[in-house]
Amino acid sequence: MSTSISETALDLVMPYFPVFPKNPASTDVLDxxxxxxxxxxxxxLLPGEEWPRCGNCEDNILIPYIQINVSSPQTPEEFRQKVGVEAKPGHTVLLQVFICAEDGTAECFEQRLVGAYDDAFLLRVIQIPPDSANTAAVEATRxxxxxxxFFIAPRVISGWTxxxxxxxxxxxNNEIEPDDPQYLEHAPAPGLKLLGQPVQGKYYTSILDQCPKPVLREQDHNTRCLLQLGTDSEDGPVFTTGNTWIEQCTVHPEVLSMTIGGDW
Structure with missing residues (x-):
């Protein structure tokens, strides 16, 4: 999805970085x-749902990349507001990202995303009713x-700094030079983060070219970075040639688009 750069080029946006406790009290994302x-x-998984699978490579399962408990008080309030989903009584709101990765290179996920195909990942926001997660389907598939x-080694995120x-x-960014002291002080950070500005590149592919929903004449279809996956780091959970992040329409927060950018 495209962004109105002229209105956002010099805006400062706060990112939030994960906190990984050494001895987490719980490993349950619904906690x-x-x-x-x-x-x-x-x-x-939702009641009655099967483990999601890749639509490209022989029905391979999609593995969890990150599952965020949007309802948790440990998740930044700014992020929770931008997701924009109010939990039903007793329910938990989750933002989930699953990708196709048979090893740490995540080749299928990367190649399909560069080609603007959405069949090698699953990105969604769901509400889980109390005590209704479909663990039977998970156990049967496992x-x-x-x-x-291959699975990414699990790590609990207890909060975000x-x-x-x-x-x-x-x-x-056409409004500031890359060697400008202001830019050097506020250049986007790589790695996993909520919000902030994504690390981009000369090339760019997003699943959605633009938000498909209508807006009022005085509204702009701008986007924000909701979550940067940080897959372009050798130290990350998986590696892709370009950086990946989730774009969100600022008018319709339910419209999300997986995006990749880089200098490949």
């Missing part, structure tokens, strides 16, 4: 003391998998 689970092999099936406010990335 309100947990903000998110990075990786792992326990997707939270029993069919090879013992050496505000970082240094960020400017729009130099690759798409």
């Amino acid at each position: 309100p003391s947990v903000s998110a689970i990075l990786g792992g092999s326990n997707p939270i 029993a069919e998998l090879d013992e050496d099936r 505000p970082g240094n406010p960020e400017l729009l990335h130099e690759a798409v």
